[in-house]
Amino acid sequence: MLEVSIRHRQGNFDLEAHFTAGQGLTALFGPSGSGKTSIVQIVAGLLKPDEGFVRFGDTVWTDTDNGRHVPAHRRRIGYVFQEARLFPHLTVRQNLDYAARFLPEARAGLGENRSRIASLLQIAHLLDRRPATLSGGEKQRVALGRALMARPRLLLMDEPLSALDHAIKAEILPDLERIRDVEGIPILYVSHSVAEIARLATRVISLDRGRVVSSGPQPAGVIEGAVVEGGEALGSFLAATVTGHLPEDELTAAACAAGTLYVRQVDVPPGTPLRLHVPANEVILATGPVDGLSALNRLSGEVLSVEDHANAVDVRVDCGGLPVLARITRLSARELGLKPGTAVHVLFKALSIGPDNLYRGA
Amino acid sequence: MDFSSDDWVAIALSLRVAAVAVAVSLPLGIAVAWLLSRRDFPGKTLLDGLVHLPLILPPVVTGYLLLVTFGRKGLLGPVLAEMGLVFSFRWTGAALAAGVMGFPLMVRAIRLSIDAVDRRLEAAAESLGAPPLGVFFTVTLPLALPGIVAGAILAFAKALGEFGATITFVSNIPGETQTIAALIYSYTQVPEGDGPAMRLTLVSIALSLGALAASELLARRVAARSSGAAHA
Structure with missing residues (x-):
C-alpha cells in the first residue's frame, strides 16, 4: 500500500x-500541467x-x-517513462539485465x-539488437x-503510451493489462487519456491544477459517462x-x-461489466418519433448543453443519468431547435462502436 | 631524412612526457569535468577559472608558478621530494608542465560531452537501482566516451608541443627535459641548425596530424557504437 501526502x-x-494506492492499477x-508527473517523481x-x-508498506x-x-535507487521501484529511455550503448538484453x-x-x-x-512482452527476438x-x-x-526485471515492489508509469501512435497503443494495452493482472505489482499510472484509464484503471485519482478533485474505484470514479476530448476521437464512455x-x-x-x-x-459471459466508447460523430439525434430505422441503439434523454464549435455543434x-455526446452540424442543430431541456432520442449503430472501443470492465 | 641520436632521444622523450601527462591527468580531468557539468557548489566559478588559467596565462607565467610551487625550494617541492616525487629538472617536471597546459583543453572537451549526456537516462538508471557511482560508470562515462577520447588526444597533442612552461620550469636538458619543441629551439640558436630544425618540425607536424586523425577515428567509432548505428 502506497500512502502519499505531500x-x-x-x-x-x-x-x-x-x-x-493499493493492489491493481x-x-x-488529469490534464497536462496538473502535477501528475511531479507526484510520480516524488x-x-x-x-x-x-x-x-x-x-510504502511499513517503509x-x-x-x-x-x-x-x-x-x-533504494526504493525498489520500476519506472516506465513517456520516452522509453533505453540505454543507447547497451543491447536490449543488457538493458533488461541492467538492474x-x-x-x-x-x-x-x-x-x-x-x-x-x-515472452510476456514479445521481445524475445530483439534481445541482441540495440535501442536505435x-x-x-x-x-x-x-x-x-526492463522495469519489471528489477523485480519492483511498485511500478510507476508516466504516460507510457502517449508518444506512440494509435495502432501501437492498441498493441501494448493488452501487455499492460497482463502486467496488471499477472504480475500482481501495484501500479501507479499517469495519463490524460480517458480511453487508457477506462480500460486499465482499478482506481482513479483525478487531478486538476495540483489538487486531487476526486478519487475512487472504477467505475464510480470520473470515468463513467466521461466525455473524451483532446488527443482521441471525441466521444463518451458508457x-x-x-x-x-x-x-445468429x-x-x-x-x-x-x-x-x-x-x-x-x-x-464474455452474461454479467460481465463492459465499457464502450461511443464516438460523438456517430451519434444521431432525433426530436420526432423513431420508427423504421436500422440503428439498433436508441436511448431517450434530455439535452444538457449545446456548444458551438468552429465547424460543428457538440x-x-x-440519458438516464449518463451523459452522451453528439457532434452534429450547425444546420441540424438549428433545424431541430436544440436547446437545454429539449427531449431527444439518441441513436447509434451497433457497428459504429469498433472492437477497439469495447473494453471489459475491471 | 637522417635523424641524429639527439633527435631520437627528444622524440621518444616527447612521446613519453605527453603519454604520462595525459594518463595521469585524465582521471582528474574527468572528475573535474563531471563536477563542473553535474554539480553546483560554492567556488564552482573559481574552480572553472583555475582550470582555464593555463589557457589564457602566458606559458612562461605558468612555468614560473610551477617552479615556485614544485621547484626544489618551492612551496610543495621539498615535501613531495621526501615522498620520492621530484619534478625540478626531471622529465617528470616536463610531464607535469605538459599536463597542466593540456588540462583546460581536456576538461572542456569532456565537460561538453558530459553536458550532452541525457540526464533522463541517469534518472532511469537510478530508478533501476544504480547508486550515484554506478550511474556514473555504467551510463554517464560510456556515453561521454567520444568526448573523453577527444579531450585526451587534444591534451596529448598540446603536451607534445608544449614549450614555454616546460622550459621555464625544468629547463632544456638533453635526455631529461629536452622535448622536440625544446630541441627545435636549440637548433635555431646555432648556425647550421636550420636543416635539423626543419626535420623535427616535420616530425612535429606529423605527430600532431596523426593525433588529430586518431581522435577523429576513435570518436567516430565510439559514437557509432554508443548510438547503435554500427549494428543498424
Whole structure:
C-alpha cells in the first residue's frame, strides 16, 4: 500500500495531494500541467517534496518532518517513462539485465526471469539488437520489461503510451493489462487519456491544477459517462453489463442506466461489466418519433448543453443519468431547435462502436 | 631524412612526457569535468577559472608558478621530494608542465560531452537501482566516451608541443627535459641548425596530424557504437 501526502511548490501553483494506492492499477488522471508527473517523481524519490511524506508498506520513503529521504535507487521501484529511455550503448538484453548489476533481488534467477518477461512482452527476438534499431512500440515494450526485471515492489508509469501512435497503443494495452493482472505489482499510472484509464484503471485519482478533485474505484470514479476530448476521437464512455448474446446476428446485448445497448459480439459471459466508447460523430439525434430505422441503439434523454464549435455543434444529452455526446452540424442543430431541456432520442449503430472501443470492465 | 641520436632521444622523450601527462591527468580531468557539468557548489566559478588559467596565462607565467610551487625550494617541492616525487629538472617536471597546459583543453572537451549526456537516462538508471557511482560508470562515462577520447588526444597533442612552461620550469636538458619543441629551439640558436630544425618540425607536424586523425577515428567509432548505428 502506497500512502502519499505531500505539498510542493511547482511553477505557478501549489501541488497538494493526499491519496493511497493499493493492489491493481491506480490511475493519476488529469490534464497536462496538473502535477501528475511531479507526484510520480516524488514517489520515485527523484524529486523531494517541500512538505509531507511518502510511505510504502511499513517503509517511510520520504518524511520532511524528520528529513528522511530514501534515494530512488533504494526504493525498489520500476519506472516506465513517456520516452522509453533505453540505454543507447547497451543491447536490449543488457538493458533488461541492467538492474541485476546493482540489485541482488534482480540477480536471482536472472535468465529465467528474462525469458519469462521477454515472452510476456514479445521481445524475445530483439534481445541482441540495440535501442536505435527498434521501433517506438518495441522500445516501450523493452522499457516495460526492463522495469519489471528489477523485480519492483511498485511500478510507476508516466504516460507510457502517449508518444506512440494509435495502432501501437492498441498493441501494448493488452501487455499492460497482463502486467496488471499477472504480475500482481501495484501500479501507479499517469495519463490524460480517458480511453487508457477506462480500460486499465482499478482506481482513479483525478487531478486538476495540483489538487486531487476526486478519487475512487472504477467505475464510480470520473470515468463513467466521461466525455473524451483532446488527443482521441471525441466521444463518451458508457458503462454497461452484458445481458446476453444473439449468436445468429453476432451481437451482444448489454444493459446500461439508459436502457439496452447492442454491440458487436464480445466473447464474455452474461454479467460481465463492459465499457464502450461511443464516438460523438456517430451519434444521431432525433426530436420526432423513431420508427423504421436500422440503428439498433436508441436511448431517450434530455439535452444538457449545446456548444458551438468552429465547424460543428457538440450536444450533451443526459440519458438516464449518463451523459452522451453528439457532434452534429450547425444546420441540424438549428433545424431541430436544440436547446437545454429539449427531449431527444439518441441513436447509434451497433457497428459504429469498433472492437477497439469495447473494453471489459475491471 | 637522417635523424641524429639527439633527435631520437627528444622524440621518444616527447612521446613519453605527453603519454604520462595525459594518463595521469585524465582521471582528474574527468572528475573535474563531471563536477563542473553535474554539480553546483560554492567556488564552482573559481574552480572553472583555475582550470582555464593555463589557457589564457602566458606559458612562461605558468612555468614560473610551477617552479615556485614544485621547484626544489618551492612551496610543495621539498615535501613531495621526501615522498620520492621530484619534478625540478626531471622529465617528470616536463610531464607535469605538459599536463597542466593540456588540462583546460581536456576538461572542456569532456565537460561538453558530459553536458550532452541525457540526464533522463541517469534518472532511469537510478530508478533501476544504480547508486550515484554506478550511474556514473555504467551510463554517464560510456556515453561521454567520444568526448573523453577527444579531450585526451587534444591534451596529448598540446603536451607534445608544449614549450614555454616546460622550459621555464625544468629547463632544456638533453635526455631529461629536452622535448622536440625544446630541441627545435636549440637548433635555431646555432648556425647550421636550420636543416635539423626543419626535420623535427616535420616530425612535429606529423605527430600532431596523426593525433588529430586518431581522435577523429576513435570518436567516430565510439559514437557509432554508443548510438547503435554500427549494428543498424
